[in-house]
């Protein structure tokens with residue numbers, strides 16, 4: 001998996017650049033080849049006395065080039081083999097996780113079937129138990145499309161109202177479709193490439209505006225709130241009351257928020273929460289809709305709670321910027337009314353799946369728990385004042401060595417955040433791409449890149465790096481990357497569906513106009529010189 005590595009004991013003292021620096025095929029000097037090639041040349045020089053003729057120089061430079069090429073090929077072969085191994089390892093881990101999930105479900109299914117047969121549905125207060133209508137159906141839906149929309153909940157009867165006890169509850173099902181010229185077309189359209197008679201054409205583009213239509217009514221809402229804000233706390237209490245009394249919905253909140261609500265009034269005892277963080281892993285199976293009350297950070301927080309499929313999120317703006325929070329909190333009743341009724345436009349925001357691969361773990365096929373980021377993963381120098389030195393590979397091909405303050409690998413949703421501040425382009429959130437944006441590169445010729453969604457980007461701290469690097473995920477969870485450690489990033493299979501106020505294009509343009517005053521300039525006056 002690892003790209004070429006430098007031996008820390010090797011010296012990097014170079015002589016005359018023009019004669020002793022080998023060039024790789026792509027024009028960049030390869031660090032491993034350089035060191036070895038230099039040694040080879042020095043040996044050659046010792047063995048063959050220079051007679052000062054052009055012939056000798058040509059011969060030496062040819063030998064040098066051949067050695068450099070051979071070394072480069074060997075290094076590339078090694079990188080490819082290691083990357084392939086890492087990819088297999090990643091697939092194996094995904095498969096194992098999937099199998100575990102299946103086993104877990106089968107176990108729960110078995111328990112529920114037994115319950116059914118015995119006709120004894122027990123009340124497990126505050127802990128709804130989930131099972132699927134049919135195993136196959138859940139597989140189709142959850143694994144293929146990311147959102148388990150047909151799963152069934154057996155409510156443990158946490159509602160204070162006694163007739164709610166043992167109520168049978170379905171997770172609301174929905175259908176996604178592409179909007180066609182503003183009309184709702186029920187067909188899923190895929191990007192079809194035709195090559196009839198040698199003419200390549202593409203039919204419908206798949207990346208149209210996406211519409212979500214409920215097939216059964218949403219029943220359970222999770223409300224996530226920004227902490228330490230009085231206005232958010234007041235709005236949350238009001239919204240919970242309204243959703244319960246007017247929409248008859250089951251409501252989940254974080255333990256902190258339940259405590260706050262109960263401190264206000266015992267009326268809120270119907271509000272559900274979780275005791276154990278492991279229950280968060282099952283939230284996507286219980287919740288039809290997530291409401292966020294805060295700024296972009298609260299949307300990031302909501303996304304980070306779902307390590308797999310994410311239910312649709314309705315983000316209300318209670319922060320100062322709000323690129324991902326298109327709904328105004330003053331109109332929450334109308335907004336939620338229309339969202340619960342549907343159909344709604346959604347933006348499927350892609351996430352990046354990031355694995356830290358430790359140098360020591362490489363032979364043991366171990367990676368740490370992956371992080372899913374909605375904005376970006378950043379690798380920087382942390383508190384060290386040294387330049388970061390990062391070797392970057394894209395699908396095993398060498399991209400560049402970043403020498404500067406660091407590197408941002410951003411989603412298109414994150415393109416208006418840190419990546420923008422570092423000089424990256426703003427990209428429509430529905431574009432499936434990975435932004436490769438350096439932070440203060442010490443080079444006159446470095447420009448940000450936009451890579452296609454299907455690539456795997458690998459960033460390695462070389463052995464000759466003067467200091468470790470630090471990686472952070474959506475601005476949180478800092479981890480150190482020591483020399484030899486690497487970060488491997490690819491597009492995650494679970495996007496974050498966020499409800500749109502109008503549609504994803506309108507919302508995106510409004511956010512850059514309102515949030516950044518993008519391209520705001522006084523309109524040129526009509527009077528003045530004219531072209532003749």
Ligand SMILES: NC(=O)c1ccc[n+]([C@@H]2O[C@H](COP(=O)([O-])OP(=O)(O)OC[C@H]3O[C@@H](n4cnc5c(N)ncnc54)[C@H](O)[C@@H]3O)[C@@H](O)[C@H]2O)c1
Pocket residue numbers: 295296297298300319321322323324375376413414415416417418419421473474475
């Ligand atoms: N120099 C910078 O611009 C810089 C530096 C560090 C972090 N950040 C961003 O902050 C994010 C974490 O946000 P937070 O709210 O938890 O921390 P925070 O409270 O420090 O807020 C950072 C700011 O970034 C804004 N922001 C977040 N996501 C955005 C997006 N997708 N588009 C436009 N603006 C966005 C937020 O609204 C907020 O104003 C990181 O993911 C990173 O993108 C930016």
Ligand SMILES: Nc1ncnc2c1ncn2[C@@H]1O[C@H](COP(=O)(O)OP(=O)(O)OP(=O)(O)O)[C@@H](O)[C@H]1O
Pocket residue numbers: 224225226227254294295296297298299300301318319320321322
């Ligand atoms: N439910 C939560 N629990 C813990 N932390 C949270 C939660 N929601 C948000 N945060 C954190 O609180 C911080 C501020 O949140 P957020 O960005 O939403 O508010 P804000 O700072 O008012 O927004 P803006 O930056 O747009 O003004 C973020 O770092 C975010 O990660």
